[in-house]
Amino acid sequence: MLNISDIMQTVNMIDHQHLDIRTITLGISLYDCADPDINRCAGKIYDKICRKAANLVNVGCEIEREYGIPIVNKRISVTPIALVAASCENGEYSIIGRSLDKAAKTCGVDFIGGYSALVHKGFTDADRKLIASIPETLSATDIVCSSVNVATTKAGINMDAVALMGKVIKKTAELTASNDGLGCAKLVIFANAVEDNPFMAGAFHGPGEPECAVNVGVSGPGVVWRALQDVKGESFDVVAETVKRTAFRITRMGQVVAHAASERLGVPFGIVDLSLAPTPAQGDSVARILEAMGLETCGTHGTTAALALLNDAVKKGGVMASGHVGGLSGAFIPVSEDEGMISAVKSGVLSLEKLEAMTCVCSVGLDMIAVPGSTSADTISAIIADEAAIGVINNKTTAVRIIPAPNKNVGDNVEFGGLLGNAPVMKVNSVGSSEFIARGGRIPAPIHSLRN
Amino acid sequence: MKAVMTVTASDRVGIIAGVCSLLADMGVNILDLNQTVMQGIFTMTLLVDTSTSSHSFDDIRSALIQRSEKENLNIHIQRADIFDAMHRI
Numbered sequence: 001m002l003n004i005s006d007i008m009q010t011v012n013m014i015d016h017q018h019l020d021i022r023t024i025t026l027g028i029s030l031y032d033c034a035d036p037d038i039n040r041c042a043g044k045i046y047d048k049i050c051r052k053a054a055n056l057v058n059v060g061c062e063i064e065r066e067y068g069i070p071i072v073n074k075r076i077s078v079t080p081i082a083l084v085a086a087s088c089e090n091g092e093y094s095i096i097g098r099s100l101d102k103a104a105k106t107c108g109v110d111f112i113g114g115y116s117a118l119v120h121k122g123f124t125d126a127d128r129k130l131i132a133s134i135p136e137t138l139s140a141t142d143i144v145c146s147s148v149n150v151a152t153t154k155a156g157i158n159m160d161a162v163a164l165m166g167k168v169i170k171k172t173a174e175l176t177a178s179n180d181g182l183g184c185a186k187l188v189i190f191a192n193a194v195e196d197n198p199f200m201a202g203a204f205h206g207p208g209e210p211e212c213a214v215n216v217g218v219s220g221p222g223v224v225w226r227a228l229q230d231v232k233g234e235s236f237d238v239v240a241e242t243v244k245r246t247a248f249r250i251t252r253m254g255q256v257v258a259h260a261a262s263e264r265l266g267v268p269f270g271i272v273d274l275s276l277a278p279t280p281a282q283g284d285s286v287a288r289i290l291e292a293m294g295l296e297t298c299g300t301h302g303t304t305a306a307l308a309l310l311n312d313a314v315k316k317g318g319v320m321a322s323g324h325v326g327g328l329s330g331a332f333i334p335v336s337e338d339e340g341m342i343s344a345v346k347s348g349v350l351s352l353e354k355l356e357a358m359t360c361v362c363s364v365g366l367d368m369i370a371v372p373g374s375t376s377a378d379t380i381s382a383i384i385a386d387e388a389a390i391g392v393i394n395n396k397t398t399a400v401r402i403i404p405a406p407n408k409n410v411g412d413n414v415e416f417g418g419l420l421g422n423a424p425v426m427k428v429n430s431v432g433s434s435e436f437i438a439r440g441g442r443i444p445a446p447i448h449s450l451r452n
Numbered sequence: 453m454k455a456v457m458t459v460t461a462s463d464r465v466g467i468i469a470g471v472c473s474l475l476a477d478m479g480v481n482i483l484d485l486n487q488t489v490m491q492g493i494f495t496m497t498l499l500v501d502t503s504t505s506s507h508s509f510d511d512i513r514s515a516l517i518q519r520s521e522k523e524n525l526n527i528h529i530q531r532a533d534i535f536d537a538m539h540r541i
Contacts, residue, residue, distance in 0.1 A: 002456065002532075004486045006539040007497045011458050011528055066453075066509060068530035252537040320541075 025198035027205035038091030078114035086126035097137030113203035138183035145201035166381030191391030213270030247317030273327025274318030280421035287340025299350025330363020336423035370423035382433035
């Protein structure tokens, strides 16, 4: 029989420390839905998603009951739509966006991701058409998520795409102004996007993925925070070891759930994404973990070092617990989705500049950040360019999910609700970058991309 | 299916009897049982086999939840593999 304290430890993690599976995400390839007629293409996409994901929610709920572990979201990711819609000779791509929304609602999932384009080296005609349709699609749908990859370490940064995405974000905010620019919370601009990410809004089923795959994203900041309460005042060696041990347990749980889901759905297991994903709930915050290491408030000096340790220890602990680790894997630092981050911004300690520094060592990037509605498209593009540069040079994924909240100013609050939380509007450097963004072209790939 | 059950409550007479007779009524076999009182809190863990029961796992779980609400107990039942995975390499 298992040790009674081990058993109670697991039960307490679930009951009191918000340990959960954040998402089971079913990746579905849509290549075979290509059709010259856009309405037929949209119909095939609807049918295929409904067929492949028919049991996803039921299986998720069944696993939740049997294992006693909350599975917060069930999601679907699909082939980047620009690759599928390239076959369509006419019609607006938002028709496909609506079809994705309808299919996801029929299946009962929480989100569907993949209204995406991969343009790190340049645009196809379909990429341009898809990007132009993002604002309308995000305003006309409820649970469709969109992403655009504008840079990779191998290809450099597509600055034409960076310039364009600033405008697309502004337009999306404008069309969803009645919801404080909520559409932008469903749009991510990536550098080095990964093909098997189960987390939204950036999930898509990459071109190298199989017909279908089950990817699982774990959570658990509350568990790590609790573990650190027992090692107060100890050295960083002990802190790192404690985080590793905790990450191992969390990831093992993800692995068990991923295997069960894969078996019951009859779909191959893809990866476990061992990210620490916070929620706006008390006791489920990454910022509070950093503070538990001895920082008065997240955002003060030392925060980047603390996050670097956390991100690395999570990976080291998690990697042995799963057969295949992938996705974004690390620590997320969204602002609106993390109670401690929200509080740190409100207290004036955590600034956009510090967040940018933190993205050098976290698993993704500038995430769920609300800025004044008056922020120009060029400034947003320049923020994207900085983030892409960090990703490209450091050979890591970075992303920008920023909300220029219409008619809001610094100090106002934007409420998105649910897992998306609420965001205090942050100050942005208002000195212009327009001439820089207007240059266009590509920033060449760094020298260390030449590894052959 | 092998499952781990945990029962916690304020300590009082008859908790084990109540839970175990419910399991017996449903045909669930108890493979192992540990019980202690930690700081006044009754804590029991059981390893059970549900395959001996004619009831489904969901039915057993519902009956336990119903009982826990009625008698002010905190009961969890979860597949045993999750504990093996989390606490054994």
